[in-house]
Amino acid sequence: MNEEIEQLQTISNTVTQYLMNNGLQIVVTLIILAVGYLIAKKLGKAVERLMIGKKIDVTLSRFIGNSAHLVVLVIVIMMVLARLGISVTPLIAIVGALSLGAGLALQGMLSNYAAGLTIIITRPFVVGDTLSVQGQTGLVESVHLAYTILVDEDDVHIQIPNRLVVGEIMHNSKEEKLIELCVGVAYKSDPHQVINLIKEVLQGIEGINTERGTTVGIDEFADSSINIGIRFLAPTYQYFEFKYAANLAIYDAFKQQGIEIPFPQREVSLINQATQQA
Incomplete structure (x- = not known):
């Protein structure tokens, strides 16, 4: 002691x-x-x-x-x-x-840092751009050396390792996102009238970029309808809001102008047994 x-x-x-x-x-x-x-x-x-x-x-x-x-x-x-x-x-x-x-x-982690440095130097995208990569889409909130953070319309933060960004197929639509719609009209409808009407409807929705990337035309001739394809750009953070608003506005315009949106129909013929035997 x-x-x-x-x-x-x-x-x-x-x-x-x-x-x-x-x-x-x-x-x-x-x-x-x-x-x-x-x-x-x-x-x-x-x-x-x-x-x-x-x-x-x-x-x-x-x-x-x-x-x-x-x-x-x-x-x-x-x-x-x-x-x-x-x-x-x-x-x-x-x-x-x-x-x-x-x-x-830590090769995987170092590869993320190397990819992050490549992103920062080459700048294939910047904060505020809309990025689609690895099946995820959102606004670029921040770019770190190890990962990139995207934010979608639901305010969900998506963290993507940078090595999965560099060298992969990547879509960058800046601050906007492409919205694609398709609506069918009856064969008796005038497609020129329908296309012009849809363009007018899109121009009446505030926030839709009608000057860049807006296209309306015949997409295909289906069994019971002429399918009209619609493509336009809208702010990424309000993607679904503008998509739903455009669908509703097109429906209201068709209803007002009497343009029919057909639904599939099938004809069934019943053959009389006695007639068949004769």
């Missing part, structure tokens, strides 16, 4: 002596670390605001701002370690060895 007390007393005396001899240096080092962190943070934000002010892509601006923050912070940490008398050369060697092992173990 006495030996343990003596050991604790020795450790306490050593720590006290170290703090007395190096207390001022430790305080200065902590101040340098705190000030360096604040400078790195403010510098990163300043770089990001400067690039956004120059009308550079938001995603690229955030990436460069975060990179500047990280570089300054690493420099400050190296200065602090050197001030404490800790050599950074062995530390760099250890970090390099650990990075090699981690790289082999």
Whole structure:
């Protein structure tokens, strides 16, 4: 028991002596670390605001701002370690060895980071675009080094690893999404009248982009109807709202103009048994 007390007393005396001899240096080092962190943070934000002010892509601006923050912070940490008398050369060697092992173990994660860097540099899409990839569609909310986040009309956040974005077939319709409709009319109807009527209906719906990508025409000649295909662009975040509004407006216009929307019919003939025997 006495030996343990003596050991604790020795450790306490050593720590006290170290703090007395190096207390001022430790305080200065902590101040340098705190000030360096604040400078790195403010510098990163300043770089990001400067690039956004120059009308550079938001995603690229955030990436460069975060990179500047990280570089300054690493420099400050190296200065602090050197001030404490800790050599950074062995530390760099250890970090390099650990990075090699981690790289082999985390190939999938590193491929996401590499793909994210490719997206940020090449910018095949930016924040606010409508992206369709891997069967998912939504507005690009943010692009990170490891993943991209999409938001659909139901405000559901979809996180897609960047390695599944780069190199895949991708549809980018900017801030709008293509809506495709199909309505059948009777063969006795005048298709020219129907097509012009649908175009007028679409122009009357506020929010639909009738100047870009709007197409109305005969899609096919079905068994009981002439099917009219309709394609137009609308804001992605209100996709279903505009789709349902267009369907209802077309139905009301057809009803007002007396245009018939046919339904499948089948004729059944009954043959009299006596007649069949004759």
